Amino acid sequence: MSTHARVPRCLAILPFRGSRAVNEGLLTRPMLRGPTWVRLLPDVYVHRDAYRADDHRMWCDAVGLRLPPDAALAGRSAAHLFGADLLARNAPVTALLPTAVRLRPHPRLRVIRSPLPERDRIRFAGLPVTTPLRTAFDLGRSAPRAEALVAVDALLRRRVVTLPALRTYAAAHPGWPGAPLLGEVLALAEPLSESPMETRLRLLLLDAGLGPLTAQHEVRAGGRFLARVDLAWPALRLAVEYDGDQHRERARFRRDVARLNALRAAGWIVLRFTADDVLRRPEATVTLVRQALAERRPALPRP
Template sequence: MPARARVPRRLAFLPFRGSRAVAEGLITWSMLRGPAWRRLLPDVYVHRDGFRAADHRMWCDAVALLLPPGAAIAGASAAYLWGADLLGRDAPVSVLLPRTARMRVPPRVRVTRSAVAAGDVTRFGGLPVTTGLRTAFDLGRQAPRTDAVVAVDALLHRRVVRLPGLAAYADEHHGWPGLPLLRQVLAVAEPLCESPMETRLRLLLLDAGLGPVTAQHDVLDARGRFVGRVDLAWPALRVAVEYDGDHHRERAHFRQDVARLNALRAAGWLVLRFTADDVLRHPARTVALVAGALRERQTQHNPSH
């Protein structure tokens, strides 16, 4: 059996420019056309072992090799690098280009042209990436509104950006497209929301007129002891709403949830639990259930009404 060809260390894992690697004598064009290498983009290659572990970060590495000066990874791709995963499957890499920059846009790349100040771009893991402020500013101006709120909430929760700083940044960019939408987003943004679906559930209830609602509320018993933290709450009425993701179906997590739910009920709380299906496919039913629970508790607190 023939020995496996030695892979240059610099080319073993990360994407690279083929022309540069050939010019430096690390590899030949005939080798790049062989089965050990994968062409990702024009003149951008990766070893097949790196390709097997391909994720959005790898595609950001690949696209960054083609970016002209002043351009940066941006939008949902920048949010991903900052730790807020808002991407769907096989999502393109989002790139911000200065209006005067030229670039042949390859597949898997989504380009936005805009003014890009030097202070709007930083380095993250060796890549040019929009700062947390610019990332939140851009995503918060992109319709639909729910997606914009989800993005800003996620970046706030990761502490990539803070609300006062984002509001001040928006004030400094008067007249930019999408600012009216960003103002709406800032009015309802919540740094305590822990997941995109939790944000979607919270926004669904707010838009139905069921606010104000408290995020990540600590429930205490009559003796002041901690019982549990609920996703969304109306503390005065002791009503809580929880979003249950797939991890709640794991056996250990399920057992913990049962014990926690019993403790919350013992403390006098009414807890409603919803899944992604409830939020995305049956929003009217979800709103009706929560509204009914709130009316029930209001009646108990004010029997004369």
């Protein structure tokens, strides 16, 4: 990254408080108004070479500089810092503030008011953040239901929180807004789910009454590992998988062909679906899976 020779090294990468830089003699007010610096929030600036409009971490750093002592980054912003990327492009930073605390509104800031005891706050990546447990608790009780489940599955997948710990935390906080929704989410949560779209596909099938099904099932033939499939009815040797854009890469496509041939040779049927199938054609997707289940059940030998 190129920076002007007069730019202090400590201000070249991360957002900073303009007033502090001026007080420490690093910059002057006229310099802050020049083209070298981008104003992110009141009194918060970043060097123009470090500015990325869609860099959520940059915006988290900026908001962190403005947070009152008893506040914390929360929700999807906290999940993002923990490695669970649930954010839409240009998503605002979520900050959780106690009821009496105020923070100036901004388009890149979303404020939530809620009790926030000290035990629910930590310092993570240099920022005040709700704990993974509190983050999962908050996201799991925030409608819509599918997005709540996606968020909880993502945090479980990152192993920053466990399902038993989250259930214990929820039981200790009865009566909070969204508690009934959280109960549903915890009953459906799956730590083995590997992507948000896989979670949505699984929820679609469960809501259609096509469960129970097994996530990330290992298929073996003669004791030899063949493949791990996203969702399966092992007794029926039927699998359902979500195919993201990475499956279109040539090397991945070739591996997928060999893998599907091996599964078919072992007597498995694999149905593959894309985002369009899950989000835009859910009825057709459910119908196809239901038909496959009906076809496989009579074919099974009776014990």
